[in-house]
Amino acid sequence: MDLLVVGSGFFGLTIAERAASAGKKVVVIDRRSHIGGNAYSEAEPETGIEVHRYGAHLFHTSNETVWEYVNRFTSFTNYQHKVYSNYRGEVYPLPINLGTINQFFRAAYGPDEARALIAEQAEEFDAKQAQNLEEKGISLIGRPLYEAFIRDYTAKQWQTPTTELPAEVISRLPVRYTYDNHYFNDTHEGLPTEGYTAWLENMADHPNIEVRLDTDFFDTTQPLNKDAVVGTVPVVYTGPVDRYFDYAEGELGWRTLDFEQEVLPTGDFQGTSVMNYAGSDVPYTRIHEFRHFHPERDYPKDRTVIMREFSRFANRDDEPYYPVNTPEDRERLLAYRQLTENESGVLFGGRLGTYQYLDMHMAIGSALTMWNNKLSETL
Numbered sequence: 001m002d003l004l005v006v007g008s009g010f011f012g013l014t015i016a017e018r019a020a021s022a023g024k025k026v027v028v029i030d031r032r033s034h035i036g037g038n039a040y041s042e043a044e045p046e047t048g049i050e051v052h053r054y055g056a057h058l059f060h061t062s063n064e065t066v067w068e069y070v071n072r073f074t075s076f077t078n079y080q081h082k083v084y085s086n087y088r089g090e091v092y093p094l095p096i097n098l099g100t101i102n103q104f105f106r107a108a109y110g111p112d113e114a115r116a117l118i119a120e121q122a123e124e125f126d127a128k129q130a131q132n133l134e135e136k137g138i139s140l141i142g143r144p145l146y147e148a149f150i151r152d153y154t155a156k157q158w159q160t161p162t163t164e165l166p167a168e169v170i171s172r173l174p175v176r177y178t179y180d181n182h183y184f185n186d187t188h189e190g191l192p193t194e195g196y197t198a199w200l201e202n203m204a205d206h207p208n209i210e211v212r213l214d215t216d217f218f219d220t221t222q223p224l225n226k227d228a229v230v231g232t233v234p235v236v237y238t239g240p241v242d243r244y245f246d247y248a249e250g251e252l253g254w255r256t257l258d259f260e261q262e263v264l265p266t267g268d269f270q271g272t273s274v275m276n277y278a279g280s281d282v283p284y285t286r287i288h289e290f291r292h293f294h295p296e297r298d299y300p301k302d303r304t305v306i307m308r309e310f311s312r313f314a315n316r317d318d319e320p321y322y323p324v325n326t327p328e329d330r331e332r333l334l335a336y337r338q339l340t341e342n343e344s345g346v347l348f349g350g351r352l353g354t355y356q357y358l359d360m361h362m363a364i365g366s367a368l369t370m371w372n373n374k375l376s377e378t379l
């Protein structure tokens with residue numbers, strides 16, 4: 001073995017695939033019983049509808065290198081993501097756009113009028129100086145829209161004061177003074193034609209790659225455990241960085257998600273793939289209806305699969321999904337970064353390994369960079 005990759009999500013598989021193609025023997029271990037990390041999907045047995053077990057994953061990128069790379073393993077449908085939000089029993093288009101603004105204010109503003117109105121309502125904070133999610137949110141869309149669509153949803157999603165959340169969490173979402181309600185601004189967007197798992201399996205399908213599932217890096221009874229391997233074989237670790245160091249610098253805050261999945265006796269439950277629930281009166285953040293991700297597929301016409309998504313703080317035993325990133329977390333992260341730099345023979349990557357809110361294309365892009373800059377010559 002020339003390289004051990006811990007974790008078979010997009011980051012780990014990209015590293016494994018690059019190394020394998022360069023002639024290196026790679027072993028990928030994952031403590032779960034399937035590959036793909038949180039991008040894994042499977043057919044719901046009763047309906048055959050592809051369900052993203054760990055929440056909806058929508059692929060999008062403007063990075064041409066990443067786009068060229070991912071197309072080696074799958075083609076993409078022309079799916080374009082749109083999201084709606086249920087606020088006080090009324091449905092509005094997201095991200096905030098002219099349609100949302102006019103519906104909310106019961107008006108027919110043109111772009112300039114809407115811009116002027118929002119500028120006035122956003123006056124209390126300057127977008128460039130905004131220090132946290134609340135200031136940034138208000139500076140972008142004004143207080144009334146912020147309080148309707150962002151404040152309570154964010155409280156459910158993060159359970160952290162909005163003044164302690166980083167501004168970048170909200171800058172992910174565009175604000176548009178047109179009726180364009182595409183969720184993403186990227187050049188390329190789509191869903192893997194044969195599904196996520198087929199894509200992930202294609203990445204791992206190389207004679208130089210061996211995948212071992214149900215294999216925990218921290219389980220000292222299995223041979224490829226941390227104590228036995230580090231220092232003897234190069235390692236790329238994509239699990240939680242605090243876990244790797246046995247929480248020596250304290251625990252980093254993560255959000256985890258709980259899902260309630262249901263098969264319903266109707267061909268269409270909500271008419272769209274993702275409906276957010278803005279208010280604190282509804283305990284879940286959103287409902288996914290998976291059939292709408294693949295309108296081109298021949299799914300049953302009389303049944304549908306929905307999934308309600310709930311968010312809460314992650315304990316050590318929970319699956320970490322989102323780094324919370326409070327100022328305290330960022331301080332701990334700096335301490336962990338110091339530790340990772342001194343950990344010779346191990347590179348840390350991916351959402352969990354770097355404690356960063358990475359989308360799939362970013363995880364793949366940063367894995368390609370790690371391969372090119374740090375691994376390809378030394379391995």
Ligand SMILES: O=c1ccn([C@@H]2O[C@H](COP(=O)(O)OP(=O)(O)O[C@H]3O[C@H](CO)[C@H](O)[C@H](O)[C@H]3O)[C@@H](O)[C@H]2O)c(=O)[nH]1
Pocket residue numbers: 056057058083085094149150151153154157169170172173274276278359
């Ligand atoms: O109705 C909303 C939507 C978002 N937000 C705030 O904006 C932040 C970012 O929103 P995203 O939709 O980008 O958050 P997610 O990471 O949960 O989104 C995930 O689910 C989306 C599904 O619609 C997309 O797939 C997206 O790429 C994927 O990261 C949220 O945390 C929240 O603080 C709101 O307040 N209200």
